[in-house]
Amino acid sequence: MGYINAIIIxxxxxxxxxxxxxxxxxxxxxxxxxxxxxxxxxGYMCAIMVMEFNVPFAIALLIGGTFAGLCSFIIGYPAFRSRLRGDYFAIATLGFSEAIRLVLNNTYEVVGGAFGYMGMSTLTTLPVILIAVALALYFAHMFVTSQYGKNCIAVSQDEVAAQMMGVNLLRTKLIALFISAFYAGVAGGLLGFYMAYLSPSFFSITRSSDLLAAVVFGGIQSLIGPFITAFVLIAVPELLRFFAEWRLVVYGLLFVVVMLFRPQGLLGYVEMNFAFARRWWSKLTAKKDASAKGGAA
Known part of the structure; x- marks a missing residue:
């Protein structure tokens, strides 16, 4: 049961x-x-807040996510001002990520350098993860269905047309990058307090490629698709550990297959909604009303 819990977390x-x-x-x-x-x-900011300043875990997660979001402006603002797109922006984010990892790897004061940040408690439990995932999914859905989310979709479809319609390209991209980095920062904090330590080796390009693969395979302009594939891409290598070292090769082949036969992803443009819950609730209340009327008669 502990192994299943570990996979779920x-x-x-x-x-x-x-x-x-x-x-x-x-x-x-x-x-x-x-x-x-x-x-x-x-992850490191969350760990420092909890271990050095005794900040409650939930608040430390928010601080860590906010710190990651603010740091995203370091790469986002100059990149978007110079209108970097496509491969150029992807390479810029890769360089930023590797620079952060190398700085952490060689900073031994407080964060422990290559040895990692030790002595952390195991605060990330199964109930914490379930609550965090539910909240993350809810707020992501609220964002993509809001006007800000519609602006993001307009930017992805055609930047020139979006700008002519009055969409502020720089602000829209910075907001999307901030929220995206916030989610990643919260995930890093949860990871650190599950493993009970943090190491720069946790945050290599392999982890970034796993996240990108989840989105590409799951589907463009979809939350439920990446939600499913992100979990599957963790569970399958864990269940098939002998095959885990080949996952990057498999990812490359799957990228080619998906791009050729279904470029929008497995569940591309399939938006998560709660219509099924409303229908279920309507049927349930209708049955209760009918039974109540029958009993009164």
Whole structure:
């Protein structure tokens, strides 16, 4: 049972980070292969808040996510001002992520350098993950269905047309990047307090590629698709550990297959909604009303 819990917890952490990438890549059209860097920033800040300043875990997660979001402006503002897009922006995020990892790897004061940040408590439990995933999914849905989310979709479809319609390109992209980095930072904090320590090796390009793969396979402009694939991409290598070292090769082949036969992803443009819950509730209340009327008669 403990092994199943571990898979669920790691899958939930991956889901939260992937939802952030879905907002940036799936809805705004900005490919990022450097979200592991934002996870590192949020994770280390959250650890320092809890271990050094005795901040409550929930508040520390928000601080870590906010710190990662603010740091995203360091790469986002100059990149968007110079109108970097596509591969150029992806390479910029990769360089930013690797720079963060190398700085952490060589900073031994407080964060422990290559040895990692030790002595952390195990605060990320199964109930915490379930609550965090539910909140992350709810707020992501609220964002993508709001006017800000519609602006992001307009930017991803055609920047020139979106700008002519009055969409502020710089502000829209920065908001999407901030929220995306916030999600990654929260996921980094949850990861650190599950593993009970943090190491720069946790946040390599492999983790960034896993998150991007979840969005590409799950579907563009979809939350439920990346939600499912982010969990599957964690669970399958854990269940098939002998095959885990080949996952990057498999990802490359799957990328080619998906791009050729279903470029929008497995559940592309399939938006999560709660209509089924409303229908179920209407049927339930209708049955109760009918039974109550029958009893009164």
């Amino acid at each position: 790691l899958g939930g952490i991956n889901v939260i980070a992937a939802l952030g990438v879905a907002i940036l890549t799936g809805y705004t059209g900005l490919f990022s292969i450097g979200h592991a860097g934002f996870m590192a920033l949020g």
